[in-house]
Amino acid sequence: MKNRLSNIPVTLVTGLLGAGKTTLIDHLLEQRPRDQRWAVLVNEFSETGVDGARLAREGVYLREVAGGCMGCSAALMLQVELNRLLREAQPHRLLVEPTGLGHPMELLQFFQGENYREVLSPRATICLLDARRLSEQKFLDSPLWDQQKQSADVLLGSKADLWTPEDRAAFDGLCAEQSFLACGIVPAAGGRFDTAWLDAPAGSREAAARHDHHHGHSHDHDHESGxxxxxxxxxxxxxxxxxxxxxxxxxxxxxxxxxxxxxxxxxxxxxxxxxxxxxxxxxxxxxxxxxxxxxxxxxxxxxxxxxxxxxxxx
Missing domain, CATH: 3.30.1220.10 (CobW-like, C-terminal domain)
Known part of the structure; x- marks a missing residue:
């Protein structure tokens, strides 16, 4: 994509279904500096989106990519909608919410690819986790969770008001085991999110790429049986x-x-x-x-x- 835009900070907000991605982005938008234009790209696995109205507000430009994971089956639509969004908004910052059924690696590679290398400046990938899921073996065995965990720079615990002491211990243990740049808890209603995390460096992606190569697989997308x-x-x-x-x-x-x-x-x-x-x-x-x-x-x-x-x- 060739235009005068350059080095737009882009933050990927990941997390499996129900982790609280839209809620976090809504909270971030509330803290947007009023002299800045922000853009949001939302991915819905279904044919129609349902979150757009919730995020819409003055000074925020929104596009939705529906009908599949925008890193694979909806990749063409991703490029179309992203180009339109950048042209219309000329944003100071871009937030991207992939579907909870999607793999983030393809998106990270896409933003760093030839078409957007000079246009977008990827920042730390934020991954949301409801620590109650850490007691579910099906969740722990999920290839989606494995890739999201490995690609995350910042891990944020969500819905912490519903956690048990065992959930908190499991979350703290995960933070100690993995080399995240930062770990934290999503603020409760009325709390302030530390927006400095939006400009944290993208530090774990190289490790994630090595992890993917080491295990010799490409996280094949099997959405048909999903x-x-x-x-x-x-x-x-x-x-x-x-x-x-x-x-x-x-x-x-x-x-x-x-x-x-x-x-x-x-x-x-x-x-x-x-x-x-x-x-x-x-x-x-x-x-x-x-x-x-x-x-x-x-x-x-x-x-x-x-x-x-x-x-x-x-």
Missing amino acids: PQVHDLAFAPDASFDADTLRSVLQALNCERVKGSVQGTNGPLRVDGTNGEINIAPEPHAPTNRLQVIGGSQVHKAELEQRMLRAAASR
């Missing part, structure tokens, strides 16, 4: 009872659910991981859309019917 993804859209006049909706979603035991819907008493934000469903008031206008990833093997039509049982026309 979790099913359903995008559910509901009529604008449909409203949902929060308790009934929570019960329906918990029964699915899905890996991830997120979106916003109209509740009987106002807009609701839906955010859940591994059957833990959080439903809270939403300050933005609801999209009446949900994204459901994994869980019970249910066809989309049946899933929509289950959702609509929790809805009633307003």
